[in-house]
Amino acid sequence: xxxxxxxxxxxxxxxxxxxxxxxxxxxxxxxxxxxxxxxxxxxxxxxxxxxxxxxxxxxxxxxxxxxxxxxxxxxxxxxxxxxxxxxxxxxxxxxxxxxxxxxxxxxxxxxxxxxxxxxxxxxxxxxxxxxxxxxxxxxxxxxxxxxxxxxxxxxxxxxxxxxxxxxxxxxxxxxxxxxxxxxxxxxxxxxxxxxxxxxxxxxxxxxxxxxxxxxxxxxxxxxxxxxxxxxxxxxxxxxxxxxxxxxxxxxxxxxxxxxxxxxxxxxxx
Ligand SMILES: NC(=O)c1ccc[n+]([C@@H]2O[C@H](COP(=O)([O-])OP(=O)(O)OC[C@H]3O[C@@H](n4cnc5c(N)ncnc54)[C@H](OP(=O)(O)O)[C@@H]3O)[C@@H](O)[C@H]2O)c1
Numbered sequence: 001x002x003x004x005x006x007x008x009x010x011x012x013x014x015x016x017x018x019x020x021x022x023x024x025x026x027x028x029x030x031x032x033x034x035x036x037x038x039x040x041x042x043x044x045x046x047x048x049x050x051x052x053x054x055x056x057x058x059x060x061x062x063x064x065x066x067x068x069x070x071x072x073x074x075x076x077x078x079x080x081x082x083x084x085x086x087x088x089x090x091x092x093x094x095x096x097x098x099x100x101x102x103x104x105x106x107x108x109x110x111x112x113x114x115x116x117x118x119x120x121x122x123x124x125x126x127x128x129x130x131x132x133x134x135x136x137x138x139x140x141x142x143x144x145x146x147x148x149x150x151x152x153x154x155x156x157x158x159x160x161x162x163x164x165x166x167x168x169x170x171x172x173x174x175x176x177x178x179x180x181x182x183x184x185x186x187x188x189x190x191x192x193x194x195x196x197x198x199x200x201x202x203x204x205x206x207x208x209x210x211x212x213x214x215x216x217x218x219x220x221x222x223x224x225x226x227x228x229x230x231x232x233x234x235x236x237x238x239x240x241x242x243x244x245x246x247x248x249x250x251x252x253x254x255x256x257x258x259x260x261x262x263x264x265x266x267x268x269x
Contacts, residue, residue: 003028006199007056009043009091010064012036014159015102015151018192019062026196030056032065043087044079050090060098062199063088063138066131070106073127074245084130089137097202099143102195105183107132107147110247113182114215117147117207117254125245139206146198146208149252152221153188153269161185162269165222169235177218178241182249185221186212187265190258209254213262228266 004027010016011031023029031037032053041052043065053061066084067073073080092099106128107121121132135145152160158167168175194210216224219238226233241248258265 004059004200005030005057006060006062007032007039007053007058008062008064009033009053010066010102013064013068014155014157014163015188015191016064018153018188019064019195022189022192022196027060030058032056043083046082046086047090049087050093053091054094060100060199061091061095062100062102062195063091064102066102067127070125070127070245073125073130077126077130080126080130081133084127085133085137088134089141092138092141092143096142097144097206099138099141100195100199101134101138101143101145103131103135103145103147104128105147105149105250105252106247107135108247108250110249113249114184114211114251114253115209117205117209124247128247135207144198144202144206144208146195146210147252148186148191148210149212149250150183150185150218151188151191152185152265155188160188161218161221162225162266165225165236166231169231172235174235174237175222176237176239177222178246179217179219179238180240180248181246182215182217182251184211184213184215184251186210186258187260187268189268190260190265194256194258208256209252210256211252211254213258213260213265215249215251224262224266225269228263228269
């Protein structure tokens, strides 16, 4: 039997390469990004990306591409809406449950954690609002949604929660870490393996949460990382977030249980 064709958008980002690696043996992977991908397309152009995806004729679409930084979304909310909501809504049409949108714990307001998949999104930030709008569009088109928590793991470009800390320490720069924002962080490799499983479970729940093994602040995560690898903690700077658009606790719950515990994930971060 031939392997299913899986289009992975956002393949060049932090999460994308781990997802491509996880799928490589079980699927014919077609990557999509603006450059350095099998299909080069810009989600900003209405219709163009949906047409490019359709031309690639995938059996499944795993949609990671997004304006994924909060600060970018605050600067350009209209573009956030376009990239994070309208574009996935357009691409999802016709794929039904074979389209999976990767979303975020930041669709919640942080006041009623832990959040289960059917809890009502109440986003505080432009990023969260645009991703929640994307979820609604994708669900309306018959697609599915997988929400991820804060991701961490090794990254040569210093992306992800621990990659950013390592990069700062290597450059001798202080790194500020919130003490009063809690999430359920997950290693990017474990997230990718779980996404592969969810992608092919098209008869499963339409909204899924992939929570990491423990509820942690970025400050706690940074200290655990340094302790695990003998990195100096002097450059870690604890700060209390005061921003009204940053939720205080978006811990997720669901049926997913990662195979590795936090210690094993941190050893690989
Ligand atoms: N990282 C986290 O902690 C985290 C947590 C929860 C959920 N998520 C979700 O996971 C997904 C992946 O996140 P990430 O951290 O890997 O993001 P990232 O590193 O910022 O990567 C974003 C990806 O989207 C592509 N992209 C951005 N703008 C595009 C456009 N206009 N047209 C086509 N492609 C575009 C980028 O490719 P080019 O720029 O090369 O075109 C890149 O491949 C996102 O949906 C995000 O909301 C991430």
